[in-house]
Amino acid sequence: MVVSTHSKPPPPPTAVLADTDPRVLRRAHFFMRLSRAWDSRFEAMARVGRIGRWYSAVGNECTTVGTALALGANDSLSTVHRDLGAVLTTYLDPTRLAPALFEDGDQTAWDVLRPPPQALLDTLANQVFGRRGGFTRGVDRSFHYGLIKPEWGIRHVGMISHLGAMIPVAAGLALANVQDGTDRAVLGFIGEGATSQGDFHEALNLAGVMKLPLILVVENNRYAFSTPLSEQYACEKLSDRAPGYGIAGETVDGLDFDAVHAAMNRAIERARTGYGATLLECMLPRMRGHAEGDGSYEMIPAAEREEYLKQDPLVRFEASLLARGHADQQRVERVTATARDIIEDAVERALLTEEPSLAEATRPVFAPGEVATAFARQSTEVTGG
Amino acid sequence: MVVSTHSKPPPPPTAVLADTDPRVLRRAHFFMRLSRAWDSRFEAMARVGRIGRWYSAVGNECTTVGTALALGANDSLSTVHRDLGAVLTTYLDPTRLAPALFEDGDQTAWDVLRPPPQALLDTLANQVFGRRGGFTRGVDRSFHYGLIKPEWGIRHVGMISHLGAMIPVAAGLALANVQDGTDRAVLGFIGEGATSQGDFHEALNLAGVMKLPLILVVENNRYAFSTPLSEQYACEKLSDRAPGYGIAGETVDGLDFDAVHAAMNRAIERARTGYGATLLECMLPRMRGHAEGDGSYEMIPAAEREEYLKQDPLVRFEASLLARGHADQQRVERVTATARDIIEDAVERALLTEEPSLAEATRPVFAPGEVATAFARQSTEVTGG
Amino acid sequence: MAETTYIDAIRRALGEEMDRDASVFLMGQDIAAFGGPFRASRGLFEKHGRLRVINTPLMESGAVGAALGAALVGKRPVLEMQFADFVSCGFNQIVNNVAKTYYRWETPVPMVIRLPFGGGSGAGPFHSQSPEAWFAHTPGLCVVAPSTPRDALGMLKAAIRDPNPVIFLEHRFLYRREKEELPAGDLLTPLGRANIVREGTDVTILSWSWTLHESLAAAAELAREGVSVEVIDLRTLTPLDEDTIFTSVRKTSKVLIVHEATVTAGFGAELAARIADQCFEWLDGPVRRVAYADRPSPYNKKLEQSLLPGRERITAALRKLARY
Amino acid sequence: MAETTYIDAIRRALGEEMDRDASVFLMGQDIAAFGGPFRASRGLFEKHGRLRVINTPLMESGAVGAALGAALVGKRPVLEMQFADFVSCGFNQIVNNVAKTYYRWETPVPMVIRLPFGGGSGAGPFHSQSPEAWFAHTPGLCVVAPSTPRDALGMLKAAIRDPNPVIFLEHRFLYRREKEELPAGDLLTPLGRANIVREGTDVTILSWSWTLHESLAAAAELAREGVSVEVIDLRTLTPLDEDTIFTSVRKTSKVLIVHEATVTAGFGAELAARIADQCFEWLDGPVRRVAYADRPSPYNKKLEQSLLPGRERITAALRKLARY
Numbered sequence A, B: 001m002v003v004s005t006h007s008k009p010p011p012p013p014t015a016v017l018a019d020t021d022p023r024v025l026r027r028a029h030f031f032m033r034l035s036r037a038w039d040s041r042f043e044a045m046a047r048v049g050r051i052g053r054w055y056s057a058v059g060n061e062c063t064t065v066g067t068a069l070a071l072g073a074n075d076s077l078s079t080v081h082r083d084l085g086a087v088l089t090t091y092l093d094p095t096r097l098a099p100a101l102f103e104d105g106d107q108t109a110w111d112v113l114r115p116p117p118q119a120l121l122d123t124l125a126n127q128v129f130g131r132r133g134g135f136t137r138g139v140d141r142s143f144h145y146g147l148i149k150p151e152w153g154i155r156h157v158g159m160i161s162h163l164g165a166m167i168p169v170a171a172g173l174a175l176a177n178v179q180d181g182t183d184r185a186v187l188g189f190i191g192e193g194a195t196s197q198g199d200f201h202e203a204l205n206l207a208g209v210m211k212l213p214l215i216l217v218v219e220n221n222r223y224a225f226s227t228p229l230s231e232q233y234a235c236e237k238l239s240d241r242a243p244g245y246g247i248a249g250e251t252v253d254g255l256d257f258d259a260v261h262a263a264m265n266r267a268i269e270r271a272r273t274g275y276g277a278t279l280l281e282c283m284l285p286r287m288r289g290h291a292e293g294d295g296s297y298e299m300i301p302a303a304e305r306e307e308y309l310k311q312d313p314l315v316r317f318e319a320s321l322l323a324r325g326h327a328d329q330q331r332v333e334r335v336t337a338t339a340r341d342i343i344e345d346a347v348e349r350a351l352l353t354e355e356p357s358l359a360e361a362t363r364p365v366f367a368p369g370e371v372a373t374a375f376a377r378q379s380t381e382v383t384g385g
Numbered sequence C, D: 001m002a003e004t005t006y007i008d009a010i011r012r013a014l015g016e017e018m019d020r021d022a023s024v025f026l027m028g029q030d031i032a033a034f035g036g037p038f039r040a041s042r043g044l045f046e047k048h049g050r051l052r053v054i055n056t057p058l059m060e061s062g063a064v065g066a067a068l069g070a071a072l073v074g075k076r077p078v079l080e081m082q083f084a085d086f087v088s089c090g091f092n093q094i095v096n097n098v099a100k101t102y103y104r105w106e107t108p109v110p111m112v113i114r115l116p117f118g119g120g121s122g123a124g125p126f127h128s129q130s131p132e133a134w135f136a137h138t139p140g141l142c143v144v145a146p147s148t149p150r151d152a153l154g155m156l157k158a159a160i161r162d163p164n165p166v167i168f169l170e171h172r173f174l175y176r177r178e179k180e181e182l183p184a185g186d187l188l189t190p191l192g193r194a195n196i197v198r199e200g201t202d203v204t205i206l207s208w209s210w211t212l213h214e215s216l217a218a219a220a221e222l223a224r225e226g227v228s229v230e231v232i233d234l235r236t237l238t239p240l241d242e243d244t245i246f247t248s249v250r251k252t253s254k255v256l257i258v259h260e261a262t263v264t265a266g267f268g269a270e271l272a273a274r275i276a277d278q279c280f281e282w283l284d285g286p287v288r289r290v291a292y293a294d295r296p297s298p299y300n301k302k303l304e305q306s307l308l309p310g311r312e313r314i315t316a317a318l319r320k321l322a323r324y
């Protein structure tokens, strides 16, 4: 880990949590399984052509859940296309969603703030299908939406397709926190491919200069569409870029829950106490292709593919749960089954919901006011439409 | 200096030239004085309002000349607004321009290739004034032109105002060299302010991945317009960014000619032998404001300004010439006077030349061919023009 | 009462809105202690401090993106591009991120991007451009270009208060040349409303910003020749105030569109298209445009002047149209 | 003879020009071994190697700039944007660097930027856009949009050989849907020339790319109703083939402009403006446009279809115009 001495701050907090709190591990297990169950269901639908495209998050769960679990109410989250785990972790109160799996003391203050989990999950499923009941009611797809609900403690900004473009936006969320004098942090995700974009650079440089409470997690799954990392960058580790921005940088094994969670907790601590930003690279196995069935998976050498499939973070996480005695085989199975049932239900319900109303197509491009009114008065609203 | 081990190349050449060749020092002295004389003349004109704007290169001479002198015929040069020294060094055969100052053996093979120096200097002076005789004949200003003349061994790409935008272009010049299988290198310049642009990142990352023979010199004069480096970046040295691209990086004292020239020679050697790119940061004193008379100079604390004025690279260079016995006081004065006279002459001549022909305003936007012909046929060429 | 220049009106608007609403803040290169190259924010850093008058590093894309992030959680950023020409470096953030957010998410993006634009000062191809058409073609952006200190003040205040992204074009040539007396108080100019600056009956001129003033000069010239020209200052380009425009064109039956941007696919084309569609039956002559030739802006002042759509070219076009 | 799809015509053009001229090379994301998402370069990496079929990192601006650098010293780069929507990330390099170089330096910039664009496949707001107007408004760029495999082949070859930057718009919806028999040999389609695809006497349709096909379908429908529609495929937008357009409009006296890009300040506005100026005396009806509403492209296919300017909307507009 490297920290800038440019503006000579005292050394940042580096304490590693000795062992992760079992309550955190229980949550983590549930959300990782929930994320995996969702992917399994959607991959199956993609295979039979029931949905057009699916970007699988299989292999990313330990990283997305392990980092997002360190957030508190009204921290911000900025996600891209493989961050379902972080979304679920940030949105849902697991103690209400799967009460049988959690103990009484497992509910947190933030959980209480959050809305009924089932409704939120249903909205998310609708969103992904582009249905009427989704966050954008069919106007945009999958994780291309934002959910900014301070009253729920949720500040989540989804993506646009242009990769890299959300990193400055995440920096802006962090800037607002600084302006407001809060200690709230921002967790953003990005693939290793998108680190080549200019926006990555401009945002992290700003974060360094302004000491913004931003944690950017690079999900390094070694491929960007078909492009291997040897054609993407030439540094040894992407966290080697952190010193160039005067921010903290770490590279961790994205399959090691404790390592990910501890690194994230260090980063959060730095963010909350004014030491600024962190670039946290998590090394992940490429367990799936770019999008299901687009031919990119076949570009990975077969032996390499097999190697990655063996590195399943869920297998490793559950083995460690069992080994450390935090769960028995029966609980592992119960969590898996419960997660699968919850997702199956949500998907089935979403599939039954209506298509969006056609009126959504021409819904306003402007928020209500003078401009919106003037826009609606134009003849192009009729003839061009 | 850091070199990537990402793709595990053998260690790059690092031999430091023990002491700079006296012929190089003679040239360097002349070009530094030529650059300074030009600035003095233009600063004087800016002060009395005879020219609109002037971006002074005072303080940059040791860096621009010390790096450009390491180039050979058909290496490429990419300059921004304070790189007059590099332009002069690349264009002019000093042995023909100021024969009295050079010995018989001082002319190089490249000098012979180059056109008569006086004509080129006159064109340059006309260019800066926006006159008919300039490279762009009044259509663009100062260093906003390109001079690509392989028959002269000159491949010079000037700037657009958008800072950072020329770095990818320089990378493209380097790419063409690789495609052509030559060992030719590219020297590009950029201010420390412009390193914050996304294009800096995208270009250096490409250079790292493709091992492009690109040397990017950062002229770190500690201010970008009014912005001090503490508000520009938060790393300790900008060369700390090199490891993030898997390229070599060095920071040198831009007032130390031998250090600059040696670092540049190392970089050139790496470029020629396939070890790829170098980010070479030269620390410079801010001896002038952003543009003459724009109020930015006054933003620098007075004590700091004085400090910078004391660091004049020419003073230091001449002291070292004298101390090392490479020149006596008389030669120093002769070089200074000759440089001044050459520039005075060129400027006077340029001031007497004609304004551009009005027809230049509507000269073609397209190179001759189908498209240019179709363009000229349009009615907007008449009614809109 | 003292006269207020265009640039002082901008500064007044920024200052008043920052006083009024703590969520308003400024971002840009060299805008803090230096006050920006045109001194639009002079004094505001001293008053509001470094968290509300933020010097950014030398970047555009990252600055737009960061402003968007702050706007999403309730801030009202006002971002200065040092010159409008540099907005192309932040183009993607504006057209794909900022512009599309409300339609997609129904989350308001209150944000102003100030663009000091235009030519006339011999500043060459990269400090003279008029980029409004790119943004007018992008759904979700309100594009405005006031031509007077009064409207600069009133529209900037309105833009800062509007819940939508506003591209705010300020002509550099007008900054210190246009001045007028402005009363105290909270002066607002509605967005989306054109202004009939001069009434007339024979020809309508549609223009905005610097060319509006040139158009007025040409109209005065034509008046001496007995031709009555109505001059409309569009002020807001998108959304367009069609009522005012169509009513005028239907009255005069002839229209000349004048703008500084290059002619092909400039915003004048859109005006011509709407008029050719909606006013066809009323037209007594071709819809004409006076604009910049399809060329970059040359550096040499005389060359530049030869391309600028100034009063002579407007006058000549008016004469032709009046005789048509 | 086998039929060639639009995308195969693109690949054929790339292959033939690479064979013909060693200075031609390809750059883009995932274009090497993978062949690009649409497989436009399939097989070319194997044949020409990694220095002529270059996978870039995930960047657009840097790629355009690097292509420019190579072009300045005699290369002929053909750059693929993975989707046209991403070209906004390289916008500054295109509009300020690439487009302005020849005017400023008189150094040719032979370079093609391929943009797989357009909607119709439910790909949402960021994989469906039609960005031609931004570039048509930028002096120094040639903007083309072929609608058939024959023209895709001939125009891409001509574009690669031209000494100027060409923005080459390929409609994704046509890639595998349009096919035709193509003879062997060096087929070239001149740049700057429109094509009268269907002759008619009552109304002229001006269109390009996907909407050209929809326009033809609408014209066929109108023929059954006794209305004779002339359909012109612009093929090149800038520079515009005014001769062909004006001759047709002066013949039919009515014109419908059809494009997929959003209506306001789209390239259709420029067509309308030139016609309202140059064909005023011949017009027997308003100049009408059928285009996309001023909205981002919604994700849901039904929503998207409701906004797309397809044959029904064109047919309805034609009927109205014919009756006018």
Ligand SMILES: Cc1ncc(C[n+]2csc(CCOP(=O)(O)OP(=O)(O)O)c2C)c(N)n1
Pocket: A082, A161, A162, A163, A164, A190, A191, A192, A193, A194, A195, A197, A219, A221, A223, A224, A225, A290, D029, D058, D059, D060, D082, D086, D089
């Ligand atoms: C600016 C931009 N350029 C190109 C693309 C096309 N594209 C979509 S995903 C992708 C690869 C992303 O790789 P990475 O960032 O590593 O994420 P991963 O898919 O591996 O999780 C590319 C090139 C894009 N979305 N945005």
Ligand SMILES: Cc1ncc(C[n+]2csc(CCOP(=O)(O)OP(=O)(O)O)c2C)c(N)n1
Pocket: B082, B161, B162, B163, B164, B190, B191, B192, B193, B194, B195, B197, B219, B221, B223, B224, B225, B290, C029, C058, C059, C060, C082, C086, C089
């Ligand atoms: C993309 C872009 N944004 C903003 C500017 C305005 N600008 C011109 S020079 C300058 C400062 C440049 O600083 P630096 O790179 O350090 O070079 P220096 O002038 O110190 O040599 C700025 C901000 C610009 N030219 N280009």
Ligand SMILES: [Mg+2]
Pocket: A191, A192, A193, A219, A220, A221, A222, A223, A224, A225
């Ligand atoms: Mg990846």
Ligand SMILES: [Mg+2]
Pocket: B191, B192, B193, B219, B220, B221, B222, B223, B224, B225
């Ligand atoms: Mg500087």
